[in-house]
Amino acid sequence: MKTTNLAMRVLAGGSALLMAGAAFAQAVAPVVPPAAPAPAPAEPPLNVHAIVMFVIFVAITLGITYWAAKRTKTATDFYAAGRGITGLQNGMAIAGDYMSAASFLGIAALVYMNGFYGLIYSVGWLVGWPIILFLIAERLRNLGKYTYADVASFRLQQGPVRTMAAIGSLIVVIWYLIGQAVGAGQLLHTLVPQISYQVSIVMVGALIITYVTFGGMKATTWVQIIKAGLLLGGATLMALGVMAHENFSFEKLFSDAVAAHPKHLQIMQSVVPIGAKANPIESISLGLTLMFGTAGLPHILMRFFTVTDAKAARKSVLYGTCFIGYFYMLTFIIGFGAIVLVANNPEYVADLSKSVLALKGGGSMPAVYLSHALGGDFFLGFIAAVAFATILAVVSGLTLAGASALSHDIYANVIKKGKSTEAEEVWVSKLCVIGLGIIAVLLGIAFEKQNVAYIVALTFSIAACSNFPILVLSVFWKGLTTRGAVLGGYTGIFGSIGLLIIGPTVWTKVMGMGPAIFPYDFPTFFVLPAVLVVAYIASVTDKSASADKERAAFEAQKIRSETGLGAEVASAH
Amino acid sequence: MANLVQAGLIQNNPRFHELIRKRDTLAWTLSACVLVLYFGFVLMVAFTPEILTAPIAADSVIPFGILVGIGVIVASIILTGIYVYQANSNFDPIIEEIMRDAHK
Numbered sequence: 001m002k003t004t005n006l007a008m009r010v011l012a013g014g015s016a017l018l019m020a021g022a023a024f025a026q027a028v029a030p031v032v033p034p035a036a037p038a039p040a041p042a043e044p045p046l047n048v049h050a051i052v053m054f055v056i057f058v059a060i061t062l063g064i065t066y067w068a069a070k071r072t073k074t075a076t077d078f079y080a081a082g083r084g085i086t087g088l089q090n091g092m093a094i095a096g097d098y099m100s101a102a103s104f105l106g107i108a109a110l111v112y113m114n115g116f117y118g119l120i121y122s123v124g125w126l127v128g129w130p131i132i133l134f135l136i137a138e139r140l141r142n143l144g145k146y147t148y149a150d151v152a153s154f155r156l157q158q159g160p161v162r163t164m165a166a167i168g169s170l171i172v173v174i175w176y177l178i179g180q181a182v183g184a185g186q187l188l189h190t191l192v193p194q195i196s197y198q199v200s201i202v203m204v205g206a207l208i209i210t211y212v213t214f215g216g217m218k219a220t221t222w223v224q225i226i227k228a229g230l231l232l233g234g235a236t237l238m239a240l241g242v243m244a245h246e247n248f249s250f251e252k253l254f255s256d257a258v259a260a261h262p263k264h265l266q267i268m269q270s271v272v273p274i275g276a277k278a279n280p281i282e283s284i285s286l287g288l289t290l291m292f293g294t295a296g297l298p299h300i301l302m303r304f305f306t307v308t309d310a311k312a313a314r315k316s317v318l319y320g321t322c323f324i325g326y327f328y329m330l331t332f333i334i335g336f337g338a339i340v341l342v343a344n345n346p347e348y349v350a351d352l353s354k355s356v357l358a359l360k361g362g363g364s365m366p367a368v369y370l371s372h373a374l375g376g377d378f379f380l381g382f383i384a385a386v387a388f389a390t391i392l393a394v395v396s397g398l399t400l401a402g403a404s405a406l407s408h409d410i411y412a413n414v415i416k417k418g419k420s421t422e423a424e425e426v427w428v429s430k431l432c433v434i435g436l437g438i439i440a441v442l443l444g445i446a447f448e449k450q451n452v453a454y455i456v457a458l459t460f461s462i463a464a465c466s467n468f469p470i471l472v473l474s475v476f477w478k479g480l481t482t483r484g485a486v487l488g489g490y491t492g493i494f495g496s497i498g499l500l501i502i503g504p505t506v507w508t509k510v511m512g513m514g515p516a517i518f519p520y521d522f523p524t525f526f527v528l529p530a531v532l533v534v535a536y537i538a539s540v541t542d543k544s545a546s547a548d549k550e551r552a553a554f555e556a557q558k559i560r561s562e563t564g565l566g567a568e569v570a571s572a573h
Numbered sequence: 574m575a576n577l578v579q580a581g582l583i584q585n586n587p588r589f590h591e592l593i594r595k596r597d598t599l600a601w602t603l604s605a606c607v608l609v610l611y612f613g614f615v616l617m618v619a620f621t622p623e624i625l626t627a628p629i630a631a632d633s634v635i636p637f638g639i640l641v642g643i644g645v646i647v648a649s650i651i652l653t654g655i656y657v658y659q660a661n662s663n664f665d666p667i668i669e670e671i672m673r674d675a676h677k
Binding site (some may be wrong): 116119120122123124126127129131133134135138249250254255258265268269270271278280281283284287291311314315317318320322325328329330387428555556558559560561562563565566 | 576579580583584589592593596599600601603604607608610611612613615616618619620622625626628633634635636637638639643645646647648649652654655656657660661665668671672675
């Protein structure tokens with residue numbers, strides 16, 4: 001139930017992006033004359049502020065792309081921004097890469113519907129960051145080149161391990177992209193009905209293909225940095241607006257929310273989605289998925305290859321964690337503020353006689369309407385543009401991560417066995433960016449009417465059950481062999497997918513097959529231990545000569561991962 | 574390959590093993606702190622939600638759990654800061670020394 005809501009909200013976040021795209025289309029292609037009958041008064045009017053701010057954002061980011069394109073010559077420039085990003089810049093970019101529309105619109109919407117329950121997501125999506133810092137970030141920078149598979153396969157057989165890692169990365173990236181695209185289309189179409197769902201998604205696809213193919217990681221990084229600044233600024237203003245309305249008293253904010261919400265005090269007393277039954281295993285599984293999933297997202301891990309050295313990687317996590325933690329606390333205020341200012345308001349609620357909560361345009365709208373309640377059309381336009389920027393930034397990072405898995409892992413290292421030239425690899429990578437962009441657009445359109453509520457569970461579960469444990473084992477456990485990594489990794493990927501398919505969201509709600517065979521929405525509680533057991537048994541029983549060599553290579557790997565001896569260096573320019 | 578000599582020197586340098594011991598101790602201790610804090614919160618959600626949903630004061634609607642959740646976020650940031658501070662001031666000088674010795 002909650003999972004479904006969350007996914008819907010994720011999608012809604014994506015929709016915000018589309019909204020901005022629509023505004024842009026409206027601005028640049030005024031081919032749609034005002035229809036004879038004015039738009040129904042129930043629809044929000046076309047927001048000129050949003051269009052203007054969106055055009056400014058697109059103009060700036062295209063300018064950056066032009067600047068970055070002139071400075072993107074080598075593969076290291078393309079995949080890793082020449083490794084010249086500073087710790088602070090990368091901290092902002094991490095925040096920009098990670099704080100998706102799901103976090104912004106999604107957590108606010110979860111809080112709006114369920115109150116306290118939304119906090120579980122805020123906390124869960126933050127606590128992966130210290131783990132990334134303590135265990136992964138510096139070692140990733142020291143061992144890897146462009147992808148996390150570089151690290152997982154460092155002393156193992158390139159072909160099988162990279163293939164497994166690339167499959168895991170691509171499934172995560174493609175489904176994450178679908179979620180962002182569908183959400184963007186829905187939200188944009190809701191806010192600017194004059195622009196169709198399809199047009200919005202096509203515009204998003206065209207923009208991110210432009211950013212990434214021409215500007216590579218440099219353009220992506222700066223789009224993410226600007227977006228993070230906009231999002232942090234916008235959320236700060238919203239939270240300040242809410243607190244000003246509540247006389248800067250949390251007691252008053254929460255009391256007013258309890259009074260305004262139809263479930264009243266229940267919003268403070270339910271640790272599951274309101275109406276759902278308490279389910280300890282599901283709660284623990286959700287907790288595991290959010291924490292370890294964060295630490296296994298390929299587009300996030302890729303950010304650590306862009307900094308100058310391990311020290312900058314370390315600092316960037318501290319900055320990123322501060323930004324993200326601050327932002328999640330704001331989303332909580334924003335969610336409760338929306339209960340006070342948006343619920344019960346006939347301007348935003350679809351049908352007050354049925355529900356005082358259900359909003360025009362669907363479940364992801366509370367934060368968007370809150371901006372209107374606080375600052376009118378101007379602030380709504382600003383937040384709409386921020387949501388758009390958010391989706392562009394996240395989609396760019398995802399697309400680059402997916403393309404690097406295809407070009408660097410599959411093409412250059414599995415198919416060509418490391419014998420392709422750098423120029424060929426980058427060329428393949430750009431083709432993959434275009435291909436992934438087109439796939440995202442097509443799937444986004446194809447999934448318009450689909451229930452994609454399982455996307456958060458799917459992507460975070462695979463990241464938590466495959467990418468994360470194999471990465472940590474390969475870095476810390478001498479005994480891991482190719483066989484253990486591959487069998488363990490596939491157990492994580494297919495175990496997650498299998499249990500999701502027979503779980504309540506997909507089996508019952510999406511496919512309508514009746515009661516679910518597997519009773520939990522989040523499979524991590526069962527799959528993660530299975531992955532560890534499989535990887536352990538498959539490794540220790542591996543008596544082959546190559547396995548012995550892999551174990552012996554651990555010491556050399558350790559010297560490099562701990563000291564940075566031989567690590568990739570920043571390019572000169 | 575050019576690094577083989579340096580790798581051998583590092584491997585035999587007691588400071589290298591000291592670095593690993595110290596850094597691993599800190600990293601796993603701090604990881605354990607985060608895990609205990611977070612899964613303490615998650616297990617309370619799972620098994621004793623009444624503790625989290627109890628109001629912080631008799632005349633308040635604010636549940637104790639909001640403070641716990643925000644506390645976990647703030648503690649995570651602080652632990653992250655502790656690691657970075659320790660690494661900057663204690664580990665980086667050792668790494669520099671090891672690398673200097675290896676390149677003599």
